[in-house]
Amino acid sequence: MxxxxxxxxxxxxxxxxxxxxxxxxxxxxxxxxxxxxxxxxxxxxxxxxxxxxxxxxxxxxxxxxxxxxxxxxxxxxxxxxxxxxxxxxxxxxxxxxxxxDWVPRSVREKAKRIEDAYQYLEQKYMRTVSDTEISSYLDISERDFQNMLQEVSVMSIVSLEDPIREEEQETRLSLLVDEKAKNPDYKVNEFYLREALVQGIEKLTEKERIVISLLYYEDLSLSEIAEVMSLSPSRISQLHSKAILRLRGTLDKQRNLLMQKD
Missing domain, CATH: 1.10.1740.10 (RNA polymerase sigma factor, region 2, helix turn helix motif)
Known part of the structure; x- marks a missing residue:
């Protein structure tokens, strides 16, 4: 032809x-x-x-x-x-x-600090923690915390796309969509990780859930979400960062539990 x-x-x-x-x-x-x-x-x-x-x-x-x-x-x-x-x-x-390797090490370290803080405090109090509580735990002002969120926002773009385990191709985001049938052991692990993700989303604030829904389910851009929610793009970026860091902490905790069972 x-x-x-x-x-x-x-x-x-x-x-x-x-x-x-x-x-x-x-x-x-x-x-x-x-x-x-x-x-x-x-x-x-x-x-x-x-x-x-x-x-x-x-x-x-x-x-x-x-x-x-x-x-x-x-x-x-x-x-x-x-x-x-x-x-x-x-x-x-x-x-x-x-x-x-476009994310500086310092940004990765800050993201890890925030993620660990969310994981520790929300496990301790068994509820969604406030910015004030996170700031106090990190021993920084709320203003500095907001600046940290803005700085790590560029990293949160790929956070759900990162492999669940370094040697595997499956990602956190793949738990949100239907996949072809896997082997029984994988399906058991996937079930618990999916449940952990659902619980993690339920613990997000209303605005954080809306951002996650509009970004990953409705396929809107951050600027479009800002217009829908009548907030600034930087505020949407902060909400997205907080939501992703919370979800990462929830999934990483469940992943560690599953690895201990293997």
Whole structure:
């Protein structure tokens, strides 16, 4: 098939030509047709990242994820490619960010301090703790705590995408969506981690739950959420950071319990 012929085929025909006949022109056309997915995902992830991280770099990694998605997608199952590709593109971009080690060690340490504080205090009091209580535990002012949240907000973008265990590919966020059947041992662990995540979300404040819902379920950007909630983007970023750090602490605690049972 030549390029002119490929350009006149509809999506289903392009998929058939690529998957059934290995037509590289059809594959090229599919990549071109779905590049908007890369632009959208890269644009969302770019919000809140340091200025030294360029959107072009994000997009470059995203294109690799798109190509991988097109190569692995089973079009015969009648599933929505856009959803599948979005996860692949997002994963490729996040992998690129991790490999670039774009988060300074000092920021990672601050995020860990806040995460540990939430985990300790909420376990101690068995309730959601206030900013005042966290600030007191960290021995800093509330203003300094808010500044810390703003500083670690860039790290929280990938927090739910991090592997549950370093040697595994499964992520915290994968617990929020349906997956193909796993082996029995994995399903047991997944059940307890999912339950821990649900309980963690229930402990969030109302505003934090709304931010998590709009970002991860409704697929809105942080700026769009700020408009919906009539808050500043920086405030939305702080709410997101607090929610993610709380959830990380909850899931890490459950993960440690499961590792002790293994």
């Amino acid at each position: 030549n390029e002119r012929k490929a350009s006149h085929l509809n999506y289903s025909e392009l998929w058939e030509q690529w998957k059934e006949h290995g037509d590289l022109e059809a594959k090229k056309k599919l990549i071109e047709n779905y590049l908007s997915i890369v632009d959208y995902v890269a644009g969302r992830l770019a919000i809140g990242l340091p200025k030294n991280v360029s959107k072009d770099d994000l997009a470059s990694n995203g294109v690799m994820g798109l190509i991988d998605a097109i190569e692995k997608f089973d079009y015969s199952r009648g599933l929505q490619f856009e959803t599948y590709a979005s996860w692949r593109v997002r994963g490729a971009i996040l992998d690129g960010l991790r490999q670039g």
